Amino acid sequence: MEKTSKIYIAGHNGLVGSAISRGLKAKGYTNLVGYSFSELDLRNQAAVDAFFEREKPDYVFLAAAKVGGIMANNVYRADFIAENLMIQTNIIYSAWKNNVKKLLFLGSTCIYPKEAPQPMKEQYLLTSPLEQTNEPYAIAKIAGLKMCESFNRQYGTDYIAVMPTNLYGPGDNFDLEKSHVLPAMLRKMHLAAALERSDWAAIRKDFDRNPVEGVSGKAGEKDIIGKLSKYGITLSTSTSSSSSSSTSSSTSTSASTSASTLTLWGTGTPLREFMYSEEMAAACIHLMENISAKDIVKMNGGAGDAPQFVNIGTSKEVTIRELAYIIKKVTGFKGEILFDPSKPDGTMRKLTDTTLLKSLGFESKISLEDGVGRMYEEYLRG
DSSP states (O other): OOTTSOEEEETTTSHHHHHHHHHHHHTTOOOEEOOOTTTOOTTOHHHHHHHHHHHOOSEEEEOOOOOOOHHHHHHSHHHHHHHHHHHHHHHHHHHHHTTOSEEEEEOOGGGSOTTOOSSBOGGGTTSSOOOGGGHHHHHHHHHHHHHHHHHHHHHOOOEEEEEEOEEEOTTOOOOTTTOOHHHHHHHHHHHHHHHHTTOHHHHHHHHHHSOBTTBOTTSOHHHHHHHHHHTTEEEEEEEEEEEEEOSSOEEEEEEEEEEEEEEEESOSOOEEOEEEHHHHHHHHHHHHHHOOHHHHHHHTTSOTTSOOEEEESOSOOEEHHHHHHHHHHHHTOOSEEEEETTSOOOOSEEOBOOHHHHHTTOOOOOOHHHHHHHHHHHHHHO
16 A cells, blocks of 8 residues: 555444554555545445545445444344445445455454354354354354455455454443443443442543433433443442440441442353454554455465455453453452353353464554553543
8 A cells, every 4th residue: 555545444433443544644644535424324335336436445444334242232133234234245346346456344253153163263264153142243244254255256356354353442332232341341340430439420421421321421310320220330338337435435436338339241251352453453454555365365275265364363362250350450440240140141262363364474462451451541531
């Protein structure tokens, strides 16, 4: 890519797209194009066609998607498969019709089978059934990577597909109903810590920024506490007594202390891998600058059926329980963390094999503790 090449970042306001935009600007790319949803509905094929015919981008980062956590994926199954299929099909097809030089499609490691061997190699795709809770989203992402692969084989295009692990970072989604596990957990502990301090200014500021099911910071305390309780945040107050005596008199005092309890879904035992979004963006830009789809096929063995996508991750994992205690330390939450085993865990382990990514010249270096700390600092500034 030339520094003046026209580069379209689909989804430039989201977690992934904004990280890619910042990464490109930091490297001196000056001709970036991004449209908000109100300006361009990517589900509308005619609108997408008109955009590509008008703008004629040289390169495309396809980071636009409908995303969410385990609860959202399970509840809004039709929305997740339909909208993601529309978005990616419209963009890839229009890119081909308008002679885009290179395209990078971002998927997800949820494409892998529920019982895939660990760590997950690119070759494990479609070897057994998917995890049911996010199957519609996974099928859409598999369709996207196969679309890139099919255009490469039939038309000789240079479309790269990458499958990032669980991402987090600046611009993440903190909607308690729809967010992924890490940002949801961070926000819950931030609120739980504020509740145990009786810091209603912080709680109301948070609810004003991200209302919970229509409840903003202007609501009454009872309504806000009701929403906190729905998402596992409760407050208990205990009273302790002490007494002192002397030869002439004795006195007793009592003190009330408040402690928050946070209840999280599942058993806490599933293993997960997390990558800071800025680092994922650096990996994507590295691939777009230096690696072709043909390079990926060659590194995967060179056969006609060789995988044409790349895992992007850290190859390091923690349990959900360990993640909770990392976030607890960062946010200063002092209360008790409980787990509700009646709620689903999802896939028990999802660890990417990043051997291919490393062989293509990129390796993760930001630790989870450092990344979560950076993310919380950004959240507090928001």
